[in-house]
Amino acid sequence: MNDIRLVDETLDINLTLTYNLSIQLMLDGFSFCIFDSVRDKFIALYHKQLNVNNMSIEDYCKELNSFIENEDVLFQRKYKKVKVLYYTEKFTFVPTPLFDKNNLNKYISLNFDTNNTERLMINELHNAEAVNIFSVSEKKIQLLEAYFANVKIYHQSLPVVETSLVTYKNKTKVFKVIVDVHDNSFDLLVIKGRKLILFNTFSYSTDDDFSYFILLVYEQLKLNPEETEIIFMGNIHKKDEKFIKIKKYIRHIKHEKLDEGFLYSYTFFDIPAYKFSNLLSLQKCE
Incomplete structure (x- = not known):
């Protein structure tokens, strides 16, 4: 870019x-x-x-x-x-009913390391109840x-998770996959109506890596690539090799639009x- x-x-x-x-x-x-x-x-x-x-x-x-x-x-x-x-x-989600601020170190110890040059932060995702x-x-x-x-x-998870859960809240029987693409990583969100199914960050070094991780999510969550739409945002365009490759496997692909x-x-x-x-x-x- x-x-x-x-x-x-x-x-x-x-x-x-x-x-x-x-x-x-x-x-x-x-x-x-x-x-x-x-x-x-x-x-x-x-x-x-x-x-x-x-x-x-x-x-x-x-x-x-x-x-x-x-x-x-x-x-x-x-x-x-x-x-x-x-x-x-370096992040982890905890369901709101199970969250206890006194257990922060316990939560992060299972997911990532920190040191004295870092500050721990908390975001409440109200729509995701996390x-x-x-x-x-x-x-x-x-x-x-x-x-x-x-x-x-x-x-980075908060805007895409919270706004997507509102945008697609009435699509209760349909899975949506939203991918925010960066130069060497991407964030992948899966929702169904107002339910958060998955949010994760993947690092990649090749276009094949990029396709592999997305298709792996489809496979593990049993999403039908002929039916489940994927929506891209961030650093990816229609002539991008990553876009061209993933289009071979997933039928319905589009880019995010500006909020009206x-x-x-x-x-x-x-x-x-x-x-x-x-x-x-x-x-x-x-």
């Missing part, structure tokens, strides 16, 4: 206290999105691609700090709300907190609607 800078000419730097700022932190880059809460309109989107494998936390923070300081004076302003969408494979416990880099979050007040942090409940600057139509679906969906989450 290339760097992106989309700004509507109606954006007013003096009105940022009426704007919501959403920030997406991924391993291979970061994005900033500005939403006008008065007009219910997305008015700016910035993306910085980091073409470095295994970048250290320190180098990542240097890039992020430089972007905030130098990309646009907008990012030194105060905002009505600031939300951070944090991508990490609590997500996840780990974030202390340095990355402290950097953002130094610039922005009242930062709220969300795991919001307005969008005309500049947003310069990129595919599905590219930043999860980040834009964060606007619906509290």
Whole structure:
């Protein structure tokens, strides 16, 4: 993915206290999105691609700090709300009725390791009736907190899970598979009506790996590839080899569309609607 800078000419730097700022932190880059809460309109989107494998936390923070300081004076302003969408494979879901905040270490010990450079966070997924416990880099979050007040942090699962369960709540007899694709990993969600069946993150290095993991989920959950639709978002397009390969095995494939409940600057139509679906969906989450 290339760097992106989309700004509507109606954006007013003096009105940022009426704007919501959403920030997406991924391993291979970061994005900033500005939403006008008065007009219910997305008015700016910035993306910085980091073409470095295994970048250290320190180098990542240097890039992020430089972007905030130098990309646009907008990012030194105060905002009505600031939300951070944090991508990490270190997470685990616990059913809400079984969740006990006093047992956090017990939950994570079964799923991932942490150290003193990380901070444990909790998101409640009300529609999924689950609590997500996840780990974030202390340095990355402290950097953002130094610039922005009242930062709220969300795991990447929250927007796609919560919005999908609402969107397809009446499809009680139909499975839906939603896949958010990144350069070297993807998040896969399976739902049936308002029921969460599966959410997991898969790492891949080849297009064959990508197809294998998706088809493995279909096989293990006994999903019919002739009937069960798969919906893609993120970094995948119709001419992508990954897309072409998976289309050989799954009949019904489509890309996510923009949420019709919001307005969008005309500049947003310069990129595919599905590219930043999860980040834009964060606007619906509290």
